[in-house]
Amino acid sequence: MVFDGDFHLHTKVSDxxxxxxxxxxxxxxRGLKQIAITDHSFSSLICHQTLEKFEAQRAEIDAESGLRVYQGIEANIVDEAGSLDVPDEIVRRAEVLTVGFHRFVALMFKPCSRKFLLVNGFMSERARRKLxxxxxxxxxxxxxxYPADIVAHIGHRCPVDFVRIAEECAKRDVFVEFNEKHILSTAGFAENFDDILATGVxxxxxxxxxxxxxxGKFDNVRKFLxxxxxxLDRVYGVDGNLPSFKDKSEWKNEL
Ligand SMILES: [Zn+2]
Ligand SMILES: [Zn+2]
Structure with a gap:
């Protein structure tokens, strides 16, 4: 198994x-053929993406050669409407739109749900299971x-029905991420994996x-696989199996 892509990386733009x-x-x-830069997005606490930084990062990426570098963003889901903390313009411009749950999100960001962010982010496992x-x-x-490309570290801190989400991802051509940091520690992911796989995602x-x-280090993902x-033809970034991502340039926020 050769890992030749890495589609989740952070720079100094975020943390x-x-x-x-x-x-x-x-x-x-390390011999990778493609990578995606996916810095934390606009409402992340302390270090996060901004319009100006996104612009400057675009220029830095354009100056690189020798491997394909996608400019993405790791967007936070922030409220009950499923809103992302990303300006619509950046949704349209992000080459990789990664979505997921993070707890260190500024609560003054509008829109944002305190229940969703605080209970999942900071309360007990029992309280979180109720959500x-x-x-x-x-x-x-x-x-x-949203025209999401990747769901990041699904189930990490934020309990969800893996199979329903995987079904939706399969339907909408969204990748489920094998996240090196969280794949072995996310409760329920391994236990539900056969059913996740059966969705065709x-x-x-x-x-x-x-x-x-x-x-490009994937010891935990390798172990899991x-x-x-x-x-392996269902796993992108391995053995020459390289992904393509959605063209979002025409997307409109319907809400
Ligand atoms: Zn990340
Ligand atoms: Zn993350």
Whole structure:
């Protein structure tokens, strides 16, 4: 199994420690053919993407050569309508739109749901389990409203019905991520994996590296895959199986 893509990377624009050029040099040295830069998005606390930074990052990516670098964003789902904390213009311009749950989101961001963010983010496992159906509906709404490419670390901190979301992803051509940092620790992911697989959904690998030493490193994903019968033609970023992502340029926010 050769990992030749990494579709989840952070730079100094958010909470990563490296520049685009450093990540690219590292990816090239490790033999990767494609990467996606997916910095944390607009409402993330402290370090996050902005319109100005997105513009500057675009120029940095355009200056690179030798491997395909996608400019993406790791967008936060922030309210009951499934809204993302990304200006519509950036949804249209992001080459990879990754969506997911994060708890360190500014609560002054509009729209945003305190129940969704605070209970999932900071309350007990028991309290979070009670939001299972509520969370699932929110994720489904996001997938309905936005031209998402990837659902990141599904189930991490935010309990959801993996299978319903995977079904929706399969229908809408959205990748479910194998996230190196969370794949072995997300409650229920392994247990539900046969049913997730049965939906026909495609998978994609992401290291979630915040430093160059983690770029393209997939020890946990390798372990997960080697213990299961996953058809590798369903896993993107492995053995020359490289993805394509949606053209979002015509997308309109209907809400
Ligand atoms: Zn994340
Ligand atoms: Zn991330």
């Amino acid at each position: 990563g420690h490296s520049s685009v050029a450093e990540l690219v040099a590292c990816a090239r040295a 299972y159906d509520y969370n699932t509906e929110i994720f489904l709404r996001t997938l309905e409203r 495609k998978f994609i690998v992401g290291s979630d590296a915040h430093r160059t030493d983690r770029v 080697s213990e299961r019968n996953v058809p």
